[in-house]
Each structure stands twice: as C-alpha cells, then as structure tokens.
Amino acid sequence: MPTAADHARPLEEQIDQWRSYLRRRQAIHPVDVAELEDHLREQVAVLMGAGLAADEAFLVAVKRMGELDALSREFAREHSERLWKQLVVASDPGEPRARARTDAFVAVALAVAAAVLVKLPELFGMEMDKSGSFYARNASFFVLPLLTGYFVWKRRLTTSAVRWLAGAFLAAGVLANAYPFKAGGHTEVLTVLHLPIALWLVVGIAYAGGRWNQVAGRMDFVRFTGELFIYYVLIALGGGVFMAFMGMLFEAIGIKAEPFFELVAPCGAAGAVLVASWLVEAKQSVVENMAPVLTRLFTPLFAALLLTFLGTVLWTGRGIDISRNVLIAFDLLLVVVLGLLLYSVSARDPQSPPGAFDVLQVVLVASALLADAVALWAIAARISEFGFTPNRVAAFGENLILLVNLGWSAVLYVRFLRGRGSFASVERWQTSYVPVYSAWAALVVIVFPLVFAFA
C-alpha cells in the first residue's frame, strides 16, 4: 500500500519544477513565487480533499493558475521597474537575503578597515605629504590583503591556502620596504608600478578559491578584474563629483576644503576597491557584464585606427619619432588590444561558429602586432644610443610578453577561423598566460633593484 510519503514526493517534485519555471521569469520576484506557491498548495489540498489524486490535483491547480506567459506579462505590466535589473542586495526572502546582508556588511567593514589602514602610518609619524615614497611602495598593502581576506572568507579557503597567501603578502611587504632604494630612483618607481600587478595574482588565487587551475576559474577572475575596473572608475567619478560639491559648499561659507580632500581621498580610493569588488560579486548575475559591451564598441574603432595608422606609415614613409615614452605608449597600446581580445573571448560562447566579429578581432590583433613591430624596429635601430636603463628593460620585457601572447593568439584565432582548431584553445591560451604577467612583475620587483643597484 502506498504511504502518504510516496504520494507527497512526486507532488513536491512537481511543485519544485513549477517553482523553478516561475523563478526564471524576470518580472516575478521570489516573494511573488512564494505567494503563488501558497495559493497552488492550498488549491491542490482542496482538490485532493475532494477526492482527486495528487497529480490530477496538481494539474488542475496549475491550469487554474493560468498560462505562465500571460501571468508573467501581467506581472511585468504591474511591476515594469523589474525589467530594469536593479538591486544591490538580492531580495530573496529568508536565507539568501541574510547571506547577502552579511556579505554587504563584511564588505563595508573591510572597506572601512582599508580606509583606517591608510591613515594608520600617520600615527607613527608617517605624514602622507612627507613620506610619499613609503605610501607609494605600500599602496598595495592597504587594500589587497583585505580584498584577499574578503575572498578567503567568502570562498572558505583552507588554512594552508591562507598561510600561502599571507606568506606572499609578507614577503612582498618585507621586500618593498627593506630594499635600500635610492630616493626617486627608477627601480623604486618600477617597484611601485609592478608590485600591485604581481600581488593581483595572489588576489586571483583567493578569488578562484581552489579553481585556479581550471580554465573557467581563471576566466572568472579575468571577468572579475574587468568588471572591477569599470565599477572602480564609476565610483571614482562619483567620488570626484562628491568632492567637487564638498569644495563648493565649504567655499561658499569661506572655508577652504582642500586640506580635507587630502584626508578623505586616499581613504576613499582604498575603500572603493573593496566596495567595488563586493558590487561586482553581488551583481554578477544581475547586471550584464560591461567589459564585453565596451569591447564590442571599441574593437572596430581600434581596428580602424590601427589600420589607418599603418596605411599612413606606408603611404608617407614617416618613421616613428623616437622619444622617451614611445615604447611605453606602444606597451599600453598592446595592453588595450589584449584587453579587447581578452574581454571578447571572456564573453564569447565557445560553441558558436566563427563570425564577422572574430575576423575583426584577428584584424585588430594583426594590425596591433604590425604597428608594434614598426615601433620596435625603430627603437632597436637606435638601442645603442639609449643604453640599458631599468625602465627600458622593463618596457622591452613587457612588450615581448604582450607580443608573444598576441602573436600566438593570432595564430590560434586564425586556426579557429579556418576550422582547424577550437575556440577553447584561444581561451585556454589566455587563461594559462595570466600568471606570466604577474611573474614578470614579480621579477621586476625582486630582481631589477638588485641588478641595477637600486638606481
């Protein structure tokens, strides 16, 4: 004889399935699903009380509830604002909301901690305007350990993993402060610029939380980095507006607000990293990723720019004017092209066949490589005049790393376009290359000062 539990199980499964269909509708929020589910269950209970079997009762109740499309349309008409995805914290009832709130609380607490941390050295007599080099060298340490801590907490990393991450920060901290840099020397500037890139890998390992060795885990980190950058820029813009108003308001009553800016700005800049990271995490499934959208907009523009540039060089025969910064400018160009490539790769469905945008991508990468080759040719011809300074070696190294990445990407991409390779290989190449950037940055931080005698 079937027991009540035997009857209940398939019914629960059916209700689960029905609920998951409802949940997929954007206009119907989880609270509404709960309300509708209560209705459905009561209807089923009444029908079963009248003698229907569980599955019959379920079918009748669902039918009476109405067609899902029509229902969702009615909800959308009443709640049109829901079609605009907007919420900082998920509005799920019960457990998920509590989790989202804790998450927000931890993120804001860490942001405040970062702001306090920025001010902490002043207690020990390190004024920001007098000890600029100390702050520049240690900028990463005000923020990145806290950010790593956030992901350690969020991903529940093991103690041994935490020990490694902490060890990396500790070693970097000792190095950055123990090296006897010459004041204002090149190697110090290089350390300031490269240390955050090297340590970003540590953040990435914490972010991936055990999935660092998987293509998907690293790709998620790449996506996170892109979105974080965009959120950070947006928050910074907002912060600028905020500061402008602060200045304007106090100016109006004859008080200079500038000294206060210097007090607030560094704290805001540090805290914003944590707030932005939390926003990216909280909104990752709510808001469309912006980096791939920008990529779509700018890939054609950059491809056109580079092709025009190459055409002009060929047509006029003009050489590249070698000034101090030309190599760095071309490094940055390659970084932008790599970013465009990376974020279109990150958003692309690996299964879909090659399309026009993929061809454009190859054109972009190929023209960037050509432009870079032209620049390198010009620089190499006069390298003896310049000599090897730490800056130049660093810039050359970076150029080489980017060149290798883009060159091989182009090869893989062309193979894919000709149907001889899969898109996954482009993705795999990009994700396996991620540690290279940080490794090079670490090399610059650790080895360059020694080689160039802290100049």
Add this chain to the structure above:
Amino acid sequence: MDINKDLIAASSTPMVLAILAERDSYGYAIIQRVRELSGGRLEWTDGMLYPVLHRLERLGYVEARWETAESGRRRKYYRITSQGRDRLLEERRQWQAVDAALRGIWRVIVEVVPASATPIPQGA
C-alpha cells in the same frame, strides 16, 4: 455564461476591495469568495489576481503582511486601508450609477421586446 474579460478586469478593483472590507484575507480565499458571490459565473484565472492585489497595494488601497498559517506555510495577507475604503465607496457609486442606468433601459426593452432570449440575472 462567460463574462467577458473587460468586464472582469473592470470589476476586479471593487470586488477585491469589497471582499477585503469584509475581513482581511489572502489570495486563495479571495478567489473562493469571488466564486461564491458570483455563483461561479465570474471565472478569474487564479494567478491574475496577484498583479491586481499588487497594484492595489502600490496605490495604497491595501496593505500586505506575511503570516505563518496554521499549516506552517508562510502566507501573504491583505488588509484594506482607509484610502481603500474611500476608493471602494467611490467605485460603489460609479457601479451603482452604471447599474441604475442599465436597469432603466432593460425595463424599457422588456416592454418593447417581451420575449427576451436569455433571462437577465438579478444580482447574486
């Protein structure tokens, strides 16, 4: 007899407000009450009641609260507000005006065409 959709939609506001004026209630019970009152002639699609309730809530005519029912499930109860009562009064006036006008014309037509095809329902 099917009552057409426009009429159902138009009558939904006074119907729901009037039922809530009797006592606080929740979705399923409201639907049951509508069936009861109309003798099953007003067939609402169950799900469609909820957007109506949410609209009334947004307009401030009803208030919602979550309660745990005796079955242990969480249930959303609705209560009419004083604004809702004002609105109900206004709706009632309008419907009575429409009803009065129609009654007047029905009487005339019955005199002209005595053999009416269908009997006219005289309320519930």
